[in-house]
Amino acid sequence: MSQLHTVDLPSYKEQPAEVKERFKKLYQRPVKLEVKGLRKSFTTTKGSVDVLNGVDFKVHRREFVSVIGPSGCGKSTLIRILAGLEDASGGSFLLDGSQPEGPGADRGMVFQGYTLFPWLSVKKNVMFGLETAGRSGPSVESEAREWIELVGLSKFAEAYPSQLSGGMKQRVAIARALANQPSILFMDEPFGALDAQTRSQMQSHLLQIWRNVDITIMFVTHDLEEAIYLSDRILVLKAHPGEVQEFIEVPVPRPRSSEQFLSTEFLATKKRLEELIHPRTEKSGPGIQITRMTEVGDDVE
Numbered sequence: 001m002s003q004l005h006t007v008d009l010p011s012y013k014e015q016p017a018e019v020k021e022r023f024k025k026l027y028q029r030p031v032k033l034e035v036k037g038l039r040k041s042f043t044t045t046k047g048s049v050d051v052l053n054g055v056d057f058k059v060h061r062r063e064f065v066s067v068i069g070p071s072g073c074g075k076s077t078l079i080r081i082l083a084g085l086e087d088a089s090g091g092s093f094l095l096d097g098s099q100p101e102g103p104g105a106d107r108g109m110v111f112q113g114y115t116l117f118p119w120l121s122v123k124k125n126v127m128f129g130l131e132t133a134g135r136s137g138p139s140v141e142s143e144a145r146e147w148i149e150l151v152g153l154s155k156f157a158e159a160y161p162s163q164l165s166g167g168m169k170q171r172v173a174i175a176r177a178l179a180n181q182p183s184i185l186f187m188d189e190p191f192g193a194l195d196a197q198t199r200s201q202m203q204s205h206l207l208q209i210w211r212n213v214d215i216t217i218m219f220v221t222h223d224l225e226e227a228i229y230l231s232d233r234i235l236v237l238k239a240h241p242g243e244v245q246e247f248i249e250v251p252v253p254r255p256r257s258s259e260q261f262l263s264t265e266f267l268a269t270k271k272r273l274e275e276l277i278h279p280r281t282e283k284s285g286p287g288i289q290i291t292r293m294t295e296v297g298d299d300v301e
């Protein structure tokens with residue numbers, strides 16, 4: 001099937017000086033995560049299904065990488081394997097040069113669903129993370145307060161999750177994940193359940209946090225604009241089986257702002273992502289067949 005790609009994003013080397021400089025610095029930083037030939041098959045009643053088929057990529061320290069791709073291409077599976085929640089069927093990955101065993105405090109995770117303990121206050125939820133990592137004593141409470149302040153929820157430290165909005169709950173989840181000072185944070189559609197306005201506030205807030213904390217982030221999303229707005233690079237996976245299709249260097253200058261959504265670089269990146277994820281093909285048909293349920297002549301525009 002031939003694909004009609006029309007947009008090619010030039011490499012960072014051909015981008016304006018500011019963008020070129022940023023990527024040059026990024027590639028000079030140490031490799032935080034190296035994924036080598038990662039494979040995953042699931043055994044189902046219909047036999048074995050290959051979900052990931054030899055995925056290779058590197059992420060540098062303090063990089064913000066988003067993972068996108070069509071539904072079912074293995075984004076969550078990839079993140080779950082890297083977070084130690086799932087075993088790979090083959091291949092390997094190195095975090096700071098060594099292979100981690102199972103989940104560990106070096107890797108934080110934030111999911112779409114709110115995973116807070118409803119019976120614990122915001123402060124206790126954040127302290128819980130620290131205590132399970134073996135920390136105790138009065139410093140735990142003051143440290144929890146610092147993380148709560150970082151996510152802008154100091155006034156709600158004694159509140160319970162049921163008293164918080166969706167965005168606030170996700171901020172607590174981020175504070176709890178960061179409190180363990182992981183070296184990498186995996187986020188799987190963390191803002192997927194939020195309304196558009198809260199989601200956009202959370203995106204700016206996450207960028208602010210990322211700027212102020214020594215953390216590398218891998219962020220799964222379906223939202224192309226979210227991926228462009230947040231990321232240094234975007235890992236595009238393709239489906240059946242999941243493989244790396246392209247690793248895109250986002251040419252939008254930092255610091256980012258919502259005004260950039262209409263900039264030439266932003267729109268070109270979005271177009272490229274759309275083409276990769278929903279390729280137009282010569283064989284593209286007329287689309288979904290709709291059965292008409294109204295009278296002929298009773299048309300709307």
Ligand SMILES: Nc1ncnc2c1ncn2[C@@H]1O[C@H](COP(=O)(O)OP(=O)(O)OP(=O)(O)O)[C@@H](O)[C@H]1O
Nearest residue numbers: 042043044051069070071072073074075076077078
């Ligand atoms: N435990 C499992 N057993 C069998 N199949 C599974 C299991 N977990 C995931 N899969 C299959 O693996 C494929 C990839 O799933 P995954 O959730 O990683 O994709 P995704 O890209 O995150 O999807 P989405 O964008 O829809 O969230 C899907 O076809 C899914 O049905």
